[in-house]
Amino acid sequence: MAAQHNQVFFPGSLGELFNAWTRFPDAVPFAGGTEIIRGQRSSSLVLPKNILALSEIEELSRMSRTERYLEIGAMVKLRDIIRLGKIVPEALTRSLEGVAGPHLRGLATIGGHICHAACRLDCTAALIALDAIYELRNAQNVRWISAARFSQPGRLALEKQELLTRVRIPLDQWDFSAYRKFGDRNSGAEGGVLIFIMKNRKNILTSLRSVFAGECLLRDQDSEAALTGKHLPLSHRDAQDFFSRWRETLSSSEKPSPLIKSEILGCIESLIYNLAD
Numbered sequence: 001m002a003a004q005h006n007q008v009f010f011p012g013s014l015g016e017l018f019n020a021w022t023r024f025p026d027a028v029p030f031a032g033g034t035e036i037i038r039g040q041r042s043s044s045l046v047l048p049k050n051i052l053a054l055s056e057i058e059e060l061s062r063m064s065r066t067e068r069y070l071e072i073g074a075m076v077k078l079r080d081i082i083r084l085g086k087i088v089p090e091a092l093t094r095s096l097e098g099v100a101g102p103h104l105r106g107l108a109t110i111g112g113h114i115c116h117a118a119c120r121l122d123c124t125a126a127l128i129a130l131d132a133i134y135e136l137r138n139a140q141n142v143r144w145i146s147a148a149r150f151s152q153p154g155r156l157a158l159e160k161q162e163l164l165t166r167v168r169i170p171l172d173q174w175d176f177s178a179y180r181k182f183g184d185r186n187s188g189a190e191g192g193v194l195i196f197i198m199k200n201r202k203n204i205l206t207s208l209r210s211v212f213a214g215e216c217l218l219r220d221q222d223s224e225a226a227l228t229g230k231h232l233p234l235s236h237r238d239a240q241d242f243f244s245r246w247r248e249t250l251s252s253s254e255k256p257s258p259l260i261k262s263e264i265l266g267c268i269e270s271l272i273y274n275l276a277d
């Protein structure tokens with residue numbers, strides 16, 4: 001029997017893409033390809049049977065901004081988002097800069113980064129903390145979904161033959177942004193990122209977000225809400241409550257590993273007590 005050949009489609013528009021996807025429902029979107037070919041060391045690559053290369057769809061590479069939002073097409077490379085400079089919220093820039101090395105950041109796309117199914121990659125925590133939303137399309141519909149709902153633990157909220165097409169990030173002013181990376185994803189080991197951002201208006205803490213993304217997603221919105229509206233510096237008791245809630249969140253979660261849990265907790269402790277008197 002003749003060997004089956006791989007087919008690679010290069011649609012020039014979303015219409016063409018969904019056309020091909022309807023004919024070949026098993027086809028896999030291929031963005032930068034860094035995850036798809038990761039870890040392959042033999043001379044011939046093992047690829048999905050049918051591939052939908054996204055590189056020729058011009059609208060997926062667009063970026064635009066308004067006063068309130070930054071919009072980034074799914075095929076924009078991580079490197080090119082960093083190059084936008086100061087308009088990109090610091091939490092996201094630092095997360096992007098922490099992904100692998102410059103070569104990989106020049107290949108990997110924001111869409112492929114977000115749609116990595118096995119675990120939540122580094123920029124996920126910032127995108128959730130910043131209230132980003134994602135545009136998803138299939139052959140018939142367009143829908144928007146929050147980064148938090150999209151990246152729910154367990155599985156991505158991506159339906160069959162649905163494509164992530166755009167990311168919209170609110171351009172709010174955050175007065176303090178902390179980024180901390182754990183583990184070493186470069187070597188394929190367990191890892192993750194903690195983002196902690198806050199707004200301070202006349203010594204009132206008006207908004208606070210703390211999100212961990214890695215093998216799992218961790219966030220305790222009750223503890224964030226409990227501090228909103230409090231005077232800065234925080235009281236020792238408020239800081240203690242916040243820390244205790246994070247400790248509970250971590251101890252009730254199966255993942256990440258005990259080592260990363262204790263590193264996250266140490267980081268939360270120093271960040272929150274820095275805001276206290």
Ligand SMILES: Cc1cc2nc3c(=O)[nH]c(=O)nc-3n(C[C@H](O)[C@H](O)[C@H](O)COP(=O)(O)OP(=O)(O)OC[C@H]3O[C@@H](n4cnc5c(N)ncnc54)[C@H](O)[C@@H]3O)c2cc1C
Pocket residue numbers: 028029030031032033034035036037038039074075098099100104107108109110111112113114115116117121122123162163164165184185186187
């Ligand atoms: C050596 C190395 C080091 C790394 N280090 C880090 C690190 O330090 N931190 C970190 O966070 N990550 C790290 N990564 C992972 C890296 O971030 C991802 O490989 C990369 O972001 C994926 O982007 P891509 O465009 O190459 O996606 P692809 O490999 O093309 O696709 C990834 C997945 O998403 C799907 N997909 C792609 N685009 C879309 C879309 N628009 N809509 C729907 N589905 C889509 C594909 O079908 C595939 O399943 C590393 C990877 C390598 C190889």
